[in-house]
Amino acid sequence: xxxxxxxxxxxxxxxxxxxxxxxxxxxxxxxxxxxxxxxxxxxxxxxxxxxxxxxxxxxxxxxxxxxxxxxxxxxxxxxxxxxxxxxxxxxxxxxxxxxxxxxxxxxxxxxxxxxxxxxxxxxxxxxxxxxxxxxxxxxxxxxxxxxxxxxxxxxxxxxxxxxxxxxxxxxxxxxxxxxxxxxxxxxxxxxxxxxxxxxxxxxxxxxxxxxxxxxxxxxxxxxxxxxxxxxxxxxxxxxxxxxxxxxxxxxxxxxxxxxxxxxxxxxxxxxxxxxxxxxxxxxxxxxxxxxxxxxxxxxxxxxxxxxxxxxxxxxxxxxxxxxxxxxxxxxxxxxxxxxxxxxxxxxxxxxxxxxxxxxxxxxxxxxxxxxxxxxxxxxxxxxxxxxxxxxxxxxxxxxxxxxxxxxxxxxxxxxxxxxxxxxxxxxxxxxxxxxxxxxxxxxxxxxxxxxxxxxxxxxxxxxxxxxxxxxxxxxxxxxxxxxxxxxxxxxxxxxxxxxxxxxxxxxxxxxxxxxxxxxxxxxxxxxxxxxxxxxxxxxxxxxxxxxxxxxxxxxxxxxxxxxxxxxxxxxxxxxxxxxxxxxxxx
Amino acid sequence: xxxxxxxxxxxxxxxxxxxxxxxxxxxxxxxxxxxxxxxxxxxxxxxxxxxxxxxxxxxxxxxxxxxxxxxxxxxxxxxxxxxxxxxxxxxxxxxxxxxxxxxxxxxxxxxxxxxxxxxxxxxxxxxxxxxxxxxxxxxxxxxxxxxxxxxxxxxxxxxxxxxxxxxxxxxxxxxxxxxxxxxxxxxxxxxxxxxxxxxxxxxxxxxxxxxxxxxxxxxxxxxxxxxxxxxxxxxxxxxxxxxxxxxxxxxxxxxxxxxxxxxxxxxxxxxxxxxxxxxxxxxxxxxxxxxxxxxxxxxxxxxxxxxxxxxxxxxxxxxxxxxxxxxxxxxxxxxxxxxxxxxxxxxxxxxxxxxxx
Numbered sequence: 001x002x003x004x005x006x007x008x009x010x011x012x013x014x015x016x017x018x019x020x021x022x023x024x025x026x027x028x029x030x031x032x033x034x035x036x037x038x039x040x041x042x043x044x045x046x047x048x049x050x051x052x053x054x055x056x057x058x059x060x061x062x063x064x065x066x067x068x069x070x071x072x073x074x075x076x077x078x079x080x081x082x083x084x085x086x087x088x089x090x091x092x093x094x095x096x097x098x099x100x101x102x103x104x105x106x107x108x109x110x111x112x113x114x115x116x117x118x119x120x121x122x123x124x125x126x127x128x129x130x131x132x133x134x135x136x137x138x139x140x141x142x143x144x145x146x147x148x149x150x151x152x153x154x155x156x157x158x159x160x161x162x163x164x165x166x167x168x169x170x171x172x173x174x175x176x177x178x179x180x181x182x183x184x185x186x187x188x189x190x191x192x193x194x195x196x197x198x199x200x201x202x203x204x205x206x207x208x209x210x211x212x213x214x215x216x217x218x219x220x221x222x223x224x225x226x227x228x229x230x231x232x233x234x235x236x237x238x239x240x241x242x243x244x245x246x247x248x249x250x251x252x253x254x255x256x257x258x259x260x261x262x263x264x265x266x267x268x269x270x271x272x273x274x275x276x277x278x279x280x281x282x283x284x285x286x287x288x289x290x291x292x293x294x295x296x297x298x299x300x301x302x303x304x305x306x307x308x309x310x311x312x313x314x315x316x317x318x319x320x321x322x323x324x325x326x327x328x329x330x331x332x333x334x335x336x337x338x339x340x341x342x343x344x345x346x347x348x349x350x351x352x353x354x355x356x357x358x359x360x361x362x363x364x365x366x367x368x369x370x371x372x373x374x375x376x377x378x379x380x381x382x383x384x385x386x387x388x389x390x391x392x393x394x395x396x397x398x399x400x401x402x403x404x405x406x407x408x409x410x411x412x413x414x415x416x417x418x419x420x421x422x423x424x425x426x427x428x429x430x431x432x433x434x435x436x437x438x439x440x441x442x443x444x445x446x447x448x449x450x451x452x453x454x455x456x457x458x459x460x461x462x463x464x465x466x467x468x469x470x471x472x473x474x475x476x477x478x479x480x481x482x483x484x485x486x487x488x489x490x491x492x493x494x495x496x497x498x499x500x501x502x503x504x505x506x507x508x509x510x511x512x513x514x515x516x517x518x519x520x521x522x523x524x525x526x527x528x529x530x531x532x533x534x535x536x537x538x539x540x541x542x543x544x545x546x547x548x549x550x551x552x553x554x555x556x557x558x559x560x561x562x563x564x565x566x567x568x569x570x571x572x573x574x575x576x577x578x579x580x581x582x583x584x585x586x
Numbered sequence: 587x588x589x590x591x592x593x594x595x596x597x598x599x600x601x602x603x604x605x606x607x608x609x610x611x612x613x614x615x616x617x618x619x620x621x622x623x624x625x626x627x628x629x630x631x632x633x634x635x636x637x638x639x640x641x642x643x644x645x646x647x648x649x650x651x652x653x654x655x656x657x658x659x660x661x662x663x664x665x666x667x668x669x670x671x672x673x674x675x676x677x678x679x680x681x682x683x684x685x686x687x688x689x690x691x692x693x694x695x696x697x698x699x700x701x702x703x704x705x706x707x708x709x710x711x712x713x714x715x716x717x718x719x720x721x722x723x724x725x726x727x728x729x730x731x732x733x734x735x736x737x738x739x740x741x742x743x744x745x746x747x748x749x750x751x752x753x754x755x756x757x758x759x760x761x762x763x764x765x766x767x768x769x770x771x772x773x774x775x776x777x778x779x780x781x782x783x784x785x786x787x788x789x790x791x792x793x794x795x796x797x798x799x800x801x802x803x804x805x806x807x808x809x810x811x812x813x814x815x816x817x818x819x820x821x822x823x824x825x826x827x828x829x830x831x832x833x834x835x836x837x838x839x840x841x842x843x844x845x846x847x848x849x850x851x852x853x854x855x856x857x858x859x860x861x862x863x864x865x866x867x868x869x870x871x872x873x874x875x876x877x878x879x880x881x882x883x884x885x886x887x888x889x890x891x892x893x894x895x896x897x898x899x900x901x902x903x904x905x906x907x908x909x910x911x912x913x914x915x916x917x918x919x920x921x922x923x924x925x926x927x928x929x930x931x932x933x934x935x936x937x938x939x940x941x942x943x
Contacts, residue, residue: 186917577741
């Protein structure tokens with residue numbers, strides 16, 4: 001009898017019934033393979049990995065329920081209709097009936113993905129949760145060249161660019177950007193919209209090549225879905241800040257490839273209108289104030305101004321908004337303009353750049369920082385600092401205006417650290433992260449770092465001060481922890497004693513004096529038995545755990561140990577590097 | 587034979603045969619035209635012909651009359667005010683109503699100028715449940731690179747990432763080395779002539795055949811010659827056998843009890859052994875589970891014919907770290923990265939094309 005023999009009249013069972021290979025599915029749905037693939041991508045149906053692969057290991061399997069789900073999709077019928085229509089057109093063309101062909105082409109049936117988006121993401125938050133991939137894809141295609149061979153049309157690339165910039169404009173207007181990291185692959189950004197952390201990757205501003213091992217048909221299908229999704233999300237977000245969507249942009253700025261600036265201007269113009277409304281309310285308020293006793297005229301007005309904006313803003317957004325407040329930046333020709341424009345405006349700064357359509361010139365006196373990326377700067381204004389672009393990114397990641405000495409023109413930069421790494425969890429803190437932490441602590445204690453141009457020894461002293469503060473806080477924490485431990489131990493012993501007394505069934509009444517004696521005795525023996533107690537506690541909890549939990553716990557222990565080992569290797573490596581440096585310098 | 591008339595091919599003969607008819611015709615015609623007042627060929631056709639509309643009216647009337655006539659079949663079907671119409675179905679009506687209501691609602695809702703509607707702005711509708719998607723995917727859509735892949739990394743983390751990249755490369759090389767050696771395409775040595783080849787094969791075949799035949803024959807002979815007889819069992823032997831059997835039984839029992847006692851003594855050791863075995867088993871299982879999870883984290887389940895091959899880590903070489911964003915040698919194949927990410931999450935099936943380098 002063969003392995004998967006099924007007697008006639010008996011239904012299929014198990015994996016044979018539950019899963020279906022791709023070719024079977026295509027036959028079942030009566031569509032072509034390409035249509036099937038498109039449909040799968042649109043509907044979010046992915047291949048599965050069944051435990052028993054009935055048809056063999058070299059097939060792709062789909063769940064039968066997924067295929068039935070596809071079967072009831074109206075889009076399937078639409079695709080069939082489109083195919084029939086295409087045949088009509090083809091027939092007309094082949095019969096040299098040009099009139100008919102042209103007329104048919106003008107009324108081609110088309111489809112929309114709106115219902116699918118609604119179906120896959122019933123709530124707005126679901127859509128936001130799944131936005132990472134879409135954003136990255138749209139940003140990528142915004143940077144790709146249009147190639148006819150791969151059927152990548154220029155219109156779609158323009159559309160992608162528009163969508164990505166609209167998203168960026170929203171994020172920078174509402175100050176939702178949290179982190180940015182420049183890696184070799186590209187620039188990672190993380191924003192927090194409606195409590196969802198959204199991470200996306202944008203390519204560096206340089207020519208992207210099109211690798212041959214990528215199936216662009218699939219990518220374009222994904223892109224189609226994501227374009228629709230991002231369009232709806234942008235619409236929703238724009239309407240949430242009372243803006244019209246799609247935005248109308250200044251054509252001159254668009255021609256100069258300064259779309260982002262045009263968008264931000266559009267957004268801000270709308271803001272000004274809002275401010276006009278505010279002015280009206282202020283007028284009314286002033287009238288009110290005439291009737292009121294005039295003791296605090298300014299405060300009330302101020303209050304109204306702020307409530308409108310910052311009601312729904314959380315603390316972090318406010319921090320982000322105020323990071324570059326009242327600062328003016330100027331971008332040189334050689335720095336990546338778009339990413340810096342996005343980042344600086346997202347953190348409340350004002351930016352201009354070298355080139356046409358810029359809001360103000362390089363000679364403007366109000367500029368505080370000029371971002372340059374060249375070995376030397378010949379002509380300098382005294383009133384401003386010349387820093388390299390990394391300074392901006394490090395500042396926003398640490399939420400702190402870092403001292404600019406290390407980032408000056410021509411200096412070797414400190415390392416660019418990844419903000420996505422949790423140093424505490426990893427257990428290893430790079431040197432520069434520690435100095436940044438110190439600075440942050442200093443800023444929190446309201447000891448503001450002195451403005452730029454301060455001397456090294458002063459800086460060192462400053463560091464020392466910060467260190468002292470940190471040490472003190474650490475010591476405090478340690479003391480607190482010790483006290484808590486002691487309290488816990490006491491409690492534990494008391495409980496033990498209670499149990500003992502319970503065993504004696506309260507036959508003997510212990511006087512408080514003896515109790516206290518016992519306690520003191522216990523305290524004496526405490527230090528010796530501490531380790532023992534800790535071990536016992538550990539074992540007790542281990543015994544009382546269920547098997548599953550215990551295994552999990554052990555696995556956790558193992559992973560912790562592994563982490564520790566890796567940290568140790570890192571440390572030793574660092575030591576070695578330092579040693580080698582010393583020897584080379586000597 | 588009369589007197590010859592001379593050659594007919596001469597010039598005289600030609601002249602004699604030329605007709606002047608066409609010239610005469612022309613004169614005649616021109617004189618005729620001059621008398622009648624111009625040739626008709628030069629006159630425009632409008633003046634020569636006209637459309638006769640005198641009988642058109644009657645034709646029109648004819649058609650009208652024909653049209654006015656109603657056939658008997660049609661007259662039956664014509665609307666009669668005394669008979670009430672029966673609707674074929676009320677579907678059309680409801681459709682119209684629905685359409686109208688939809689239009690109204692869309693006007694009420696915030697439709698933008700381009701016709702885009704906020705699809706999540708459902709006031710009356712209930713938000714449907716999202717379809718459950720199996721939560722096998724543990725890999726995030728956008729994986730953030732380790733800190734060593736920064737454009738200006740710390741030396742430690744950079745070394746770490748670099749070591750990872752090198753380890754991956756080395757593993758590839760080792761697996762290639764450890765593969766069985768492929769069959770060489772060319773064999774060293776001289777080529778053998780066709781004739782020699784024939785002899786080589788023949789010699790071998792002959793030898794083999796002979797040996798095989800011999801063996802077979804011997805076997806057959808043994809089978810035939812074997813004596814076919816059984817020994818007779820006497821009473822004495824039988825008794826002996828029975829006695830022996832009983833004795834053996836007793837001995838075995840004694841042995842068994844002895845061993846049982848021995849095992850009983852060594853019970854704790856056995857228990858220990860079992861416990862150890864169990865522990866080992868559980869540990870092995872744990873390792874398996876953890877390894878599986880790790881594997882799922884780094885690569886997807888096998889979905890098709892081809893295995894997923896991860897893209898190499900994008901990390902700068904030590905000499906490429908310039909510390910300047912302007913001089914950065916950045917990765918320019920982000921499209922591949924996205925494609926690999928899709929493959930890694932098990933959304934699309936890896937193909938041979940994408941696995942090849």
